[in-house]
Amino acid sequence: MAETLVAVIALAAGFGAGYVARGRRAGGRTDPGPLPPDRYAESVTEFAGAVAPVWSAQIDSSRTQMETAVGQLTDTFGGIVEHLDSVLTSSSEALHDGQGGTFDRSRQRLGDVVDTLDQALTAKRASLGELHSLLSLNEELRQMSEEVTRIAAQTNLLALNAAIEAQRAGTVGASFGVVALEVRQLADRSQNTSARMVENVDRVAQAITSVLATAEASAEREGTAVAHANGEVQAVLDDLMAMLSRMQDSSQQLEQAAVGIRGEIGESLVSLQFQDRVNQMLEHLRDNIIRFADLAADAATGTAALDARVLLDDLATKYTMADEHRAHTSGTAAKVSESEITFF
């Protein structure tokens, strides 16, 4: 844009030189001759008045187009960055919830189920122990019944001997013979009762043994089933954990890629700051072109000479950036200065 200004100034200077040259050529060819000074000044004013608004409009148009395009770019990049931030946040939350939340809760619930089965099996084994105790008690009852049978047999034998002795004693032992008979009858009844007890105890023992066998077989099956369930639950959890771990790895790679893209977009956006600077430079040039038209008009009226220094000094007062000043004094393009921070 500095080149545009130089061209404008050169053009203005050219008009002055042209006026002089036109006068010199008058004697050579069939030249119409120099314009009268007032007409020439008028034409310069007309020229400046005609081109300055067009140049200004073109500069403004460039500024607007650049501002719109860069604005759209920054909006788009900004949108991408926001989407990336959103995706990164939700991905991170989902992963943490998957590993520390859902997975741990599922493991806890499945563990509770297996614990319940274990507790039921433990209770069943305790019942089996009680049945074994009952069987032992039944055996004791059987032995006691047999003891009663033996006692009844000995009592019977004693009563028989007593009856024989009572018979030998004659009438004196008659009453004792009656007692002996009663004792024998009691012994017989005891023997019969104990025999029935032994039979019943044997039947109870058979029943308990049968129930015990069934229950032990069932407990063994359930124990196997619980152990299998425990193993299966652990295997499923291990599979899920492995899958979750793979998803986590994949998500971390995506996260790293997203962070990288976000950083690159951020750096690109930093570069787009040029728009603000270039916009201001163009604004200064536009104002100076308008000022040129005013100066040309002043020169035409004869109130002031058309002096480039006036226009350039005016331009210099508008500069806000150090590189604008450098370009102005050196006449070459100036590099953008590094950012500086001053704390007050």
Add this chain to the structure above:
Amino acid sequence: MAKTILIVDDSASVRQVVSIALKGAGYEVITGTDGKDALTKLNGQRIHLIISDVNMPNMDGITFVAEAKKLPAYKFTPVIMLTTESQEDKKRQAQAAGAKAWVTKPFQPEQMLGAVAKLVQP
């Protein structure tokens, strides 16, 4: 709780660049398109820092800072001027208006975040 920063600049691209840098560092951001617009954003809400351009239409940055400092709620709010300007007299005017730092564009986000972290109250 995230700190809130008001960004005032007539350039949409600069507002966007500064916003992205600050949001990425966990700050909340509100924006104004010039000094006049920014004053309407100072409606009593808590603002921990202001970042303002200098050359803006309707109301320039230095006038805006001076006006903001007249409001009791923002009397002690730190201000960073973010501008293409490098003239010392402008810097002095900004300091007199109440600005705490002057950052020239084009800025690097790390530089800006460093200045922000230095000025935002913990």
